[in-house]
Structures are given as structure tokens and as C-alpha cells.
Amino acid sequence: MNDSSTSGELADSLRTLLSRLSPGDRLPSSRELIKEYRVGPATVARAIAALAAEGAVVTRPGSGTYVAQPARRHGGAAAPDTAWQTVALTDRAVDTHLIADPLGPPPAGTITMDGGYAHRSLQPTRALSAALARAARRPDAWDRAPAGGLMALRTVFAQVVGGSVAPEDVLVTAGGQSALSIAFRAIAGPGSPVLVESPTYPRALAAARAAGLRPVPVPLDADGLRPDLLADAFAMTGARLLYCQPTYQNPTGTVLAPERRRQVLDVARASGAFVIEDDFARHLGHGGPVPRPLVADDSDGTVVHVTSLTKPAAPSLRIGALVARGPVMERMRAVRLVDDFFVTRPLQEAALEMLSSPSWDRHIRSLGAALRERCAVLTAAISQEVPGAALAAPPTGGLHLWVRLPAGVDDTVLTSAARQRGVAVSAGSRCFATEPSAAHLRIGFAATADLAELTEGARRLGAALADLGPGQE
Numbered sequence: 001m002n003d004s005s006t007s008g009e010l011a012d013s014l015r016t017l018l019s020r021l022s023p024g025d026r027l028p029s030s031r032e033l034i035k036e037y038r039v040g041p042a043t044v045a046r047a048i049a050a051l052a053a054e055g056a057v058v059t060r061p062g063s064g065t066y067v068a069q070p071a072r073r074h075g076g077a078a079a080p081d082t083a084w085q086t087v088a089l090t091d092r093a094v095d096t097h098l099i100a101d102p103l104g105p106p107p108a109g110t111i112t113m114d115g116g117y118a119h120r121s122l123q124p125t126r127a128l129s130a131a132l133a134r135a136a137r138r139p140d141a142w143d144r145a146p147a148g149g150l151m152a153l154r155t156v157f158a159q160v161v162g163g164s165v166a167p168e169d170v171l172v173t174a175g176g177q178s179a180l181s182i183a184f185r186a187i188a189g190p191g192s193p194v195l196v197e198s199p200t201y202p203r204a205l206a207a208a209r210a211a212g213l214r215p216v217p218v219p220l221d222a223d224g225l226r227p228d229l230l231a232d233a234f235a236m237t238g239a240r241l242l243y244c245q246p247t248y249q250n251p252t253g254t255v256l257a258p259e260r261r262r263q264v265l266d267v268a269r270a271s272g273a274f275v276i277e278d279d280f281a282r283h284l285g286h287g288g289p290v291p292r293p294l295v296a297d298d299s300d301g302t303v304v305h306v307t308s309l310t311k312p313a314a315p316s317l318r319i320g321a322l323v324a325r326g327p328v329m330e331r332m333r334a335v336r337l338v339d340d341f342f343v344t345r346p347l348q349e350a351a352l353e354m355l356s357s358p359s360w361d362r363h364i365r366s367l368g369a370a371l372r373e374r375c376a377v378l379t380a381a382i383s384q385e386v387p388g389a390a391l392a393a394p395p396t397g398g399l400h401l402w403v404r405l406p407a408g409v410d411d412t413v414l415t416s417a418a419r420q421r422g423v424a425v426s427a428g429s430r431c432f433a434t435e436p437s438a439a440h441l442r443i444g445f446a447a448t449a450d451l452a453e454l455t456e457g458a459r460r461l462g463a464a465l466a467d468l469g470p471g472q473e
Helices: 008-017 030-037 041-054 084-088 125-136 152-163 176-187 200-212 227-237 258-270 326-338 347-355 357-383 411-420 452-467
Strands: 057-060 064-067 170-173 194-198 216-221 240-242 274-278 303-308 320-323 401-405 440-444
Touching: 008 030, 030 041, 030 084, 041 057, 084 200, 125 274, 125 347, 125 357, 152 170, 152 303, 152 320, 152 347, 170 326, 176 200, 176 240, 176 274, 176 303, 194 200, 194 227, 194 258, 216 227, 227 258, 240 258, 240 401, 258 274, 347 357, 357 401, 357 452, 411 440, 411 452, 440 452
Parallel strands: 194 216, 194 240, 240 274, 274 303
Antiparallel strands: 057 064, 170 320, 303 320, 401 440
């Protein structure tokens, strides 16, 4: 074969070669084919591509070209052989077992009490639609947004945080989860420890581990994170990062006591560490006063503040913010720039329209009253319908109850049994970085359609507990 041979002729020659080989055998390399058939690299590439399209061969980047299995060669529906990817991907797996639902989507008719978003009836849907429509009509709506976010939106976030926070200290993000991911990757290197409350938000654990960090638990009590144990944890691990939720902590609903707020910052400063303050629930209070965020009283850049509009507004309003001072903010801006340049401008404009409207304050007041009522109804229903369940003082904000189960009950077993009874709740073990201190459930009261569903959900949960029998009670 000479240089003028076509890729079609080469493909015919290779088909003859394939007839003498067995499935899984490796074809000669491109260099060998070029030398043997006296053709150019492009001719070889086109011939191999034609054979791959026929299903006669499979190509494995970095490995070579192989004879396909019989099912592939005859048009069968066998799965592609992707075993080579196991080697190529090495050991950088992303652990999602704490956030993925092992039971799959719940069947129709299931009462949803495991979600982290408010029911549609509690969302400001009309106001959001109107805000998005106004934003879309702006002449610059589809222009590129600044990497740090629209200055007007950053100004609003700075005003909400208070203290001496300025718009220049704010970085707009695509929701709170994106903000956490940026902060974890920017502040600590892979393999570093990160101190976390125990229990804590499962998706924060997942984000930390995806960044290569090692979560180290620090226990809570009724007044929040324990500063004495926090100091011990910093000393023993050498950690330079703490993740916490001082206000309406997820899942327990606790609020860090005033004296401890100062102590936590003092301990972190003495350890030369950053504090990531996840303030996801600032707009989820149940009507009472909401404590000032830690960052508002931080004068030396210890606190990296995370906030979001997603929980109080709607799941698809993926707008949040990071607040920080000093080089750490420059590092986070760099991570965001590499990741995705900026948050889509129409969504930022819509968020700005929403926050600037009187309807936002009305919505927050209405939402707080609804959450307070739902929390009280579910607390009473759990006390009545789930014998042996232990409830601490009802939370004054947030979306969940943290329920300690009777001795001997496995939270994952009960969660599965509850699903069979038509109610979805979250196993508390997902909220612990290491071994749980006891069996708990996280039960949401915001995602159901109405109060009647809350009461019925508690009844179904009690029936599921009874189904487990005396061995689980």
C-alpha cells in the first residue's frame, strides 16, 4: 500500500486483520500501522474511527485500540468497556453517600419530611417571577457580569451582614453550596483537617471531603459548639479551619450562645485558624430576634461568612455570597474565576430586584410565622405519635426537628420502614463525620403541603417504629 491509499482501503485491510484476532486483542499502534501500511497519521485515524463507529473496535485513550466484544461487533446493546477509566481516575473519588438517597426517589403519595427547601406554597413565586421579568427587560441583562458580582447586589448583602462589612468584601456565588466548595478549596490544602460541629450539615461534609479535607468532629450541646473541646481539637489536630453554623444550626437548630460566640472566635484566632460561618438560616427565623453574624464582629479577617437566598426563596434561586477580608478573599475570587467566571447576570438582577422590593420583607415575616406554626404542630405530633422519641427545646429558626430515637433503634432501618409507610425522613447518621453519638432522625417541617400532612407524617412514622417490633424499640 502506498501513500495514496485511502482510509477506506486501510479500513478493509484492518477488517481482515480483525478476523484473525480475538475479542480484547490489541491492534498494532498507530505508529506501527503507519510504518506497515505506508500511510499518514490522518489516514490511520480516519480508518480507526470508521471501525469504531461500526463497533468493530474500541479505543481507550492512553492505552490503544482493541478488538470489540462480539455483542458490540454485531450491533448488540452491551455496555461499553470503560474499565480503563478506573486506572485513569486514580483515587480522587467524590464521596456522596451522605447526601445521596440510598432508597431512591420516594413513590407518589409519600409525605416529604426529609427535604431542605420550603414547600412551593411558602415560596414567593409571584414576586420572583415578576423580579425575573423586570430583570430580563433591562438592556444589559445578558451582558457579562463582574466576576465578583453586581456591585448593587454586593451592597445589599453587605448591608444584611452589617458591622463594617463593605461591598468590596462580598463575592456573589451560585448559592451556598458553591460558596462552601470555593471556601474549602481556597483555604485548606488536600489532606488538611477541618473541624466541624458534630452533628453537622451533610453536604458540608461532602464538600470538604471533595476538596480533599479530613473532617474532625467537635461536639455540640444545647448552647452550640463547645469552646473547650474546640480548643482541644485545634491543639491535637493542628487544624487551621473550622466550619460551623452559629445560627439555627442544621440539623439541631441550636443557636451559639452569646458568650460562646466570642470564645469561638478567640480560640480560632489563638490557633491562627479561619472560621467558615455558614449563615444559611439568617432569613429562616421563626419571628424572634436573629443573632448578629460572627463576621459582623470580626475585625481581623478570621471569619469567612457564607449566606444564601435559596432556602428562604426557592431552590432555583441559586444566589449566595461569601464575605471575607484580606488575602483569603483574593484566593476565593481566583477559585471562582477559574471555576465559572461569574454567576449568570439575569439571576443576579432578579435577586437584586427581589431583595430591593418591599415584598421581600413581607415574605420573610410571613415565612417566619408559617415556620413557627409548622414547627409547633410537628413537635406536638411527634410527642404524641412517636413513643420514646426525645425532643429538645423546639428550635427558634430553621427548617428541621432533631429527634433522638429510643435506645436500640437503628435510624437507617427506621428510615427505610418509614418510607414503606409513606413518609420520608432523614437518618441522623448522615450528619456525623464519624461515629454517631446516638440514633437520631432529622425531620423537616417546611416541605409538606400543609399542617395536616405534618400530623399524618408523624402518625406514619410512629406506625413505622411499631412495625420494627420490640427488638428495635
